Amino acid sequence: MLALLAMIVPLLTSSVVVQIDKPDPVLVEIGGTVDLNCTATGCPEQPSFTWRPVDDKPFKPIKEENGFVSFKSQALTNIEMVCSVMCNQTRPLTRKRKIVVYSFPSDPEISGEDNLTVGVKQTVTCTARNLYPDEVSVEWVHGNMSVEGRNFIHKEQAGTSTVSSKYIFTPTALDNGGNITCKVIQIIPAGHGKSSNITRTRSAPLTVNLNYLRNIIISGEQNLTIGKTLSLTCNSDGNPLPVPVWTKAGKVLDSTNISTIVITNITWSHAGQYDCEANNTAGSVKSSVTVIIQGPPGGTQVSVSPSAEMLSGQNVTISCTALSFPPATFTLFRQGHRQPLQSGDGTFHLLHLTHEDTGLYLINITNHLGYVMETFQLSVASSPVLPAAVLPTVGLASLLTALVLLLRFLRSRKHSNDIGNGMVDIVENAL
Numbered sequence: 562m563l564a565l566l567a568m569i570v571p572l573l574t575s576s577v578v579v580q581i582d583k584p585d586p587v588l589v590e591i592g593g594t595v596d597l598n599c600t601a602t603g604c605p606e607q608p609s610f611t612w613r614p615v616d617d618k619p620f621k622p623i624k625e626e627n628g629f630v631s632f633k634s635q636a637l638t639n640i641e642m643v644c645s646v647m648c649n650q651t652r653p654l655t656r657k658r659k660i661v662v663y664s665f666p667s668d669p670e671i672s673g674e675d676n677l678t679v680g681v682k683q684t685v686t687c688t689a690r691n692l693y694p695d696e697v698s699v700e701w702v703h704g705n706m707s708v709e710g711r712n713f714i715h716k717e718q719a720g721t722s723t724v725s726s727k728y729i730f731t732p733t734a735l736d737n738g739g740n741i742t743c744k745v746i747q748i749i750p751a752g753h754g755k756s757s758n759i760t761r762t763r764s765a766p767l768t769v770n771l772n773y774l775r776n777i778i779i780s781g782e783q784n785l786t787i788g789k790t791l792s793l794t795c796n797s798d799g800n801p802l803p804v805p806v807w808t809k810a811g812k813v814l815d816s817t818n819i820s821t822i823v824i825t826n827i828t829w830s831h832a833g834q835y836d837c838e839a840n841n842t843a844g845s846v847k848s849s850v851t852v853i854i855q856g857p858p859g860g861t862q863v864s865v866s867p868s869a870e871m872l873s874g875q876n877v878t879i880s881c882t883a884l885s886f887p888p889a890t891f892t893l894f895r896q897g898h899r900q901p902l903q904s905g906d907g908t909f910h911l912l913h914l915t916h917e918d919t920g921l922y923l924i925n926i927t928n929h930l931g932y933v934m935e936t937f938q939l940s941v942a943s944s945p946v947l948p949a950a951v952l953p954t955v956g957l958a959s960l961l962t963a964l965v966l967l968l969r970f971l972r973s974r975k976h977s978n979d980i981g982n983g984m985v986d987i988v989e990n991a992l
Contacts, residue, residue, distance in 0.1 A: 586660065597612070697712075879908070
């Protein structure tokens with residue numbers, strides 16, 4: 562009979578299954594509460610449960626009943642708990658769970674990420690405090706790129722550690738408004754080649770004292786027709802926010818807002834170069850555009866040089882100017898004549914004019930948007946000609962007058978010498 566019981570008891574024991582509801586190991590922060598529940602199935606009668614540490618250290622559970630136990634973790638101490646189950650067998654059935662204690666109470670802290678300056682090296686520090694154990698890895702992400710840092714470990718008196726990692730970089734303008742992320746991964750050894758990881762991450766925005774100024778972009782229609790509205794906008798990127806100033810030919814222009822100028826009903830005077838200069842504490846940048854105004858010819862002027870009244874045989878230059886874009890062509894007509902003259906710059910040279918060239922002249926100034934006409938009068942007079950006998954007559958009279966005067970002089974000296982008497986005879990014979 563005893564032999565039969567000895568055979569039955571192992572059979573009963575082997576059919577009992579003992580389980581604990583937590584995976585092995587059980588991670589718990591220092592000072593945290595551990596709750597474990599041990600169950601047994603296949604036991605024909607109500608089993609009895611007992612919890613104890615493997616090394617039989619003093620153990621004070623908060624609560625223990627029917628396989629459930631709750632207790633506080635001990636500071637910096639890993640323990641292994643055993644659940645013993647008695648189910649009509651001479652020896653208890655057991656299950657173990659290793660309680661691994663760790664400390665990682667808060668997310669890491671990031672410092673040095675604000676008030677960065679473009680082009681100046683900066684050290685950003687990530688710090689994780691009160692760690693146990695201090696086996697950690699630190700990962701940095703700058704924007705979307707993983708970067709390397711340098712790690713430091715400082716042991717605290719309470720047995721925990723402070724881990725810090727420093728990342729050194731030189732900020733650029735693109736960093737402003739970006740993010741930097743520090744990820745601290747705590748590695749918790751569990752024995753038998755096993756480990757568990759606790760990960761905490763902290764991200765911080767980068768605040769860069771950029772003091773930068775980028776190129777200017779000018780937008781707006783720059784080829785317009787007279788009477789339209791000119792609108793130009795000047796955009797520049799910088800920190801602090803750049804202040805744009807519009808000028809034309811050195812004169813500051815009023816703008817409808819800080820970056821846009823609007824001019825309605827434009828005229829020829831609005832054509833030309835417009836300059837936008839943006840300024841901030843980083844300096845200044847400048848950009849220019851040329852505004853082209855198109856329209857029919859206008860503002861015409863005609864000049865005749867040396868004069869519109871001249872003598873036959875003289876030359877004259879006619880100059881005509883006009884405000885026009887596209888450039889105008891100039892055609893000179895004489896009233897009553899069919900053969901015009903053309904000029905690309907509005908200058909005409911008329912040579913060896915005669916009285917027949919007197920009359921009314923017209924200049925047609927034309928581009929594809931319209932035309933305008935100008936008129937002027939030329940008057941060519943014949944040159945005055947003296948009769949052929951006038952000059953000899955005048956010369957003889959003068960000569961006779963001179964001879965009479967000479968004769969009177971010589972007669973006054975007739976009795977003074979022989980030379981005087983001879984000269985009187987010569988003059989009188991000539992007369």
